[in-house]
Amino acid sequence: MLHLTMHLLAAATPPNASDQGYLNTGDNAWQMTAATFVALMSVPGLAVLFAGLVQKKWVVNTMMMTFSGFAVVLLVWVLWAYKMGFGTPLGHGANWKASSDPITNFFANFVGNPGTVLSGPTLTRQASIPLVNGGMPGPAPTGFALPQASVVYFQFVFAAITPLLFLGSVLSRIKFKVWLIFVPLWTTFAYAVNAMLLWGGGYWAQQGAADYSGGYVIHLAAGVSGFVAAAMIGPRLKRDRDRAIPHSLPLVAIGGGIVWLGWNGFNGGDPYFASANAATAIVNTNMATVAALMTWVIWDMVAGPAKKPTFLGAINGMVVGLVAITPSAGYVNGAGALMIGAIDSTIVWMAWTYLSRARFMKRVDDAMGIIYTHGIAGFFGGIMVGVFADPSVVVYHSVSGSPIAVKGWIFGGYPKQILIQFLAAVTIIMWDALVTFLILKVISLFTPLRLTDAELEIGDLAVHDEEAYPDSEGVSRALPGYGETMPVMPAGATASAVVGGGA
Amino acid sequence: MILVTAVIKPHALDPVREALSYVGIAGMTISEVKGFGRQRGHTEIYRGAEYKVDFVPKVKVEVLTAAEMADDVVEAIAKAARTGKIGDGKIWVTAVDSVTRIRTGETGPGAI
Numbered sequence: 001m002l003h004l005t006m007h008l009l010a011a012a013t014p015p016n017a018s019d020q021g022y023l024n025t026g027d028n029a030w031q032m033t034a035a036t037f038v039a040l041m042s043v044p045g046l047a048v049l050f051a052g053l054v055q056k057k058w059v060v061n062t063m064m065m066t067f068s069g070f071a072v073v074l075l076v077w078v079l080w081a082y083k084m085g086f087g088t089p090l091g092h093g094a095n096w097k098a099s100s101d102p103i104t105n106f107f108a109n110f111v112g113n114p115g116t117v118l119s120g121p122t123l124t125r126q127a128s129i130p131l132v133n134g135g136m137p138g139p140a141p142t143g144f145a146l147p148q149a150s151v152v153y154f155q156f157v158f159a160a161i162t163p164l165l166f167l168g169s170v171l172s173r174i175k176f177k178v179w180l181i182f183v184p185l186w187t188t189f190a191y192a193v194n195a196m197l198l199w200g201g202g203y204w205a206q207q208g209a210a211d212y213s214g215g216y217v218i219h220l221a222a223g224v225s226g227f228v229a230a231a232m233i234g235p236r237l238k239r240d241r242d243r244a245i246p247h248s249l250p251l252v253a254i255g256g257g258i259v260w261l262g263w264n265g266f267n268g269g270d271p272y273f274a275s276a277n278a279a280t281a282i283v284n285t286n287m288a289t290v291a292a293l294m295t296w297v298i299w300d301m302v303a304g305p306a307k308k309p310t311f312l313g314a315i316n317g318m319v320v321g322l323v324a325i326t327p328s329a330g331y332v333n334g335a336g337a338l339m340i341g342a343i344d345s346t347i348v349w350m351a352w353t354y355l356s357r358a359r360f361m362k363r364v365d366d367a368m369g370i371i372y373t374h375g376i377a378g379f380f381g382g383i384m385v386g387v388f389a390d391p392s393v394v395v396y397h398s399v400s401g402s403p404i405a406v407k408g409w410i411f412g413g414y415p416k417q418i419l420i421q422f423l424a425a426v427t428i429i430m431w432d433a434l435v436t437f438l439i440l441k442v443i444s445l446f447t448p449l450r451l452t453d454a455e456l457e458i459g460d461l462a463v464h465d466e467e468a469y470p471d472s473e474g475v476s477r478a479l480p481g482y483g484e485t486m487p488v489m490p491a492g493a494t495a496s497a498v499v500g501g502g503a
Numbered sequence: 504m505i506l507v508t509a510v511i512k513p514h515a516l517d518p519v520r521e522a523l524s525y526v527g528i529a530g531m532t533i534s535e536v537k538g539f540g541r542q543r544g545h546t547e548i549y550r551g552a553e554y555k556v557d558f559v560p561k562v563k564v565e566v567l568t569a570a571e572m573a574d575d576v577v578e579a580i581a582k583a584a585r586t587g588k589i590g591d592g593k594i595w596v597t598a599v600d601s602v603t604r605i606r607t608g609e610t611g612p613g614a615i
Contacts, residue, residue, distance in 0.1 A: 239514070457514065465548040474537065474558035478546065 022126040024145035030274035031150040037265025038157040040258055042070050046164050049255025050171060051468070052248040053368060055240060057459030058172045059247065059468035065176065066164055069183050073160040076184040080114035081159065082152050084188065085195030086129045087112035089202075096130060109203040111196050114188075123149040127272075131201025144272060154269055159191050162218045168368030169226025172236045173450045176463060178443055186225065190435040194221050194428055208417070209424035210389065210406045212281065213270045215327025215382040216428045223375020224429050225436040227366055232440045233449045235365030237456040244367070249311060256315045260289060263322045267329035277394045281329035284337035285322065288329075291341030292321025299349045319373045320348045324381035327421075328389060331406040336388030340381065348377050382425050384408075386418030504599040504612060507566045507576045510538060511592040515584035516562050522583035523566065526575045532565045542590030561592060567602060567615055 047066035051059045073081075088096050089108030094115075103109060112130075117123065127144035129151070144151065163183045194217040196202040198209060211217055235241055246252060268282040296317025297309045304313070324344030325337055332340065352372045355361055366372075389408030396404045407414040440449060455462040511519060516533065523531060537558035544557040568576055577594050585591055604614040 461545060461547065465546060467547065470547060470549070471537070471556075471558075474539075474556065475547075476555045476557070478553040478555050 027145040027274045034265035034269025035154040037262045041262035042161045042164050045255050045258035048251045052251030053246045056247040060460040060466045070160045072183050076187050077156045078117050081192045082117050083115040084112045084192035086200045088130045117152050127151040162222050165222035166226040168370040169230040169366045171367040178449050185439045190432045204424040209420050210385050211327045212329045213267045213326045215378040219323045219374040219378030221432045223371045225432045227371040228433045228436045230366045231364045277330045284329050285325050287337040288325030288341030289321035291338045292345035293317040295342045295345035317345050320345045320377045323377040327382040328385040331389040333390045340384045344380050382421050386421040505570050506597045506599050509564045509580045509594040510561045511584040513562045518583040522579040526579045534563045536561050536563045
């Protein structure tokens with residue numbers, strides 16, 4: 001993401017191909033495409049990935065929470081949350097400019113003024129992230145070559161996927177109603193703050209912490225929050241937990257593939273320009289992913305329980321690689337990307353295999369293991385920005401016009417970046433754990449967080465009256481208002497012929 | 504020789520298998536079936552239309568054993584599968600004329 005006081009050198013002068021002078025049609029086309037790729041990672045990507053990994057009786061509930069979570073985030077995003085993450089610092093007026101006015105309010109470094117992004121001019125004018133803009137006067141051109149609408153939607157798909165990753169920790173027992181209340185509150189109090197801290201120009205951005213596409217803002221946040229929530233909501237039914245056997249590996253393949261290639265938009269869209277850096281981020285993303293995938297498979301073959309390559313192991317490795325490279329995708333070179341994938345995959349494989357035996361890890365039922373594949377993977381991925389960031393990959397311009405690049409220990413001789421990354425991670429861990437705890441504590445005063453045991457026994461049918469693979473045998477149509485039933489339509493009959501035109 | 508057939512709640516399968524091992528039963532065949540008895544079915548809703556589903560998922564357990572084991576086997580299944588609620592299922596016993604082990608060609612009680 002754009003770093004405070006930095007401006008991407010690679011951006012060319014926007015050709016005036018539109019009536020809006022700031023707009024570069026190529027940049028804007030890529031931004032909307034990238035955003036759509038990321039949206040597809042959630043729906044249907046995560047919906048079918050998780051659906052394949054749960055038992056048959058939880059498929060509908062899993063997909064329903066994914067789609068509804070995606071929906072409610074957009075509502076709070078345009079009504080107040082986008083501005084909290086990317087707007088004017090809290091307590092400062094709408095016309096505030098970083099270049100002329102200092103931040104006077106301490107909390108302004110953590111969150112922005114809530115506000116809507118609904119009006120015509122708000123959506124169509126040149127995009128603006130006030131705290132970042134302040135550092136972007138530099139040499140012409142200044143600022144985004146995109147309309148605000150593109151940035152609002154691009155940032156929305158990131159805000160939306162975060163609680164959906166978190167969902168993996170609490171699947172198969174969280175109450176649907178609690179999910180619908182939790183997601184908007186978490187987006188408001190946790191995600192918007194994470195985003196402001198690292199991307200909106202807040203405290204950690206000012207300290208020089210770098211999170212290219214959300215190793216901390218998204219993956220560490222989802223892993224930690226999911227773990228806390230899983231502890232508070234309690235485990236799945238013992239019987240479900242004892243045989244948490246995925247019901248469809250082909251669905252996992254479909255979801256996993258969409259998530260992998262959707263990540264080209266996830267990391268490739270973050271420069272905000274269809275630039276060389278965007279292409280570098282995409283190729284780095286895929287290199288880290290194949291390195292991590294193959295590393296996981298090799299660990300499985302060498303040290304796994306049966307010493308065999310497993311498909312679900314490959315999927316875990318793939319996810320770890322994608323998460324690992326996310327914070328550094330546009331800051332590292334190809335060698336760094338390969339190293340990051342292999343190292344993070346090894347760390348997470350070890351944690352998945354050995355740390356999972358620790359008693360406190362067993363006690364918390366993190367259904368999909370999000371704390372490993374997103375929490376731990378995101379944490380170390382972020383640290384590795386400080387190790388592998390190569391200043392020759394991308395150069396930004398500071399307020400004064402001097403070039404700045406993200407430097408790490410090996411290629412930039414700047415080991416302090418590791419410490420900055422670590423402290424930013426600790427902030428995210430503490431804040432998100434606290435917010436998750438408080439939100440669920442408050443909700444639990446009004447309604448239980450989990451379904452009843454009787455509902456858990458049945459699953460989808462108890463919660464939604466739908467099942468994933470309904471049987472059409474032995475079924476009769478209940479006619480509303482008549483209090484009686486009739487057989488379902490014979491094949492070939494039209495609805496009106498069977499129910500007398502009343503349907 | 505007899506065949507004991509039981510139709511039970513799917514959740515009861517594990518306790519039933521354990522109870523049968525305990526009385527010395529070394530093999531069984533199970534299948535997922537659907538049926539209805541006194542237990543009511545449920546309603547499902549698709550695109551606003553309500554459907555009554557009368558058949559409930561059950562597991563059918565089949566155990567081939569010596570006639571003198573009949574009471575023990577029936578009792579073990581009944582105990583393990585009982586919740587006291589409607590829908591616990593049924594057990595029945597039928598006589599078996601002959602049993603052959605395919606691999607060896609053995610017949611009679613020794614083939615069980």
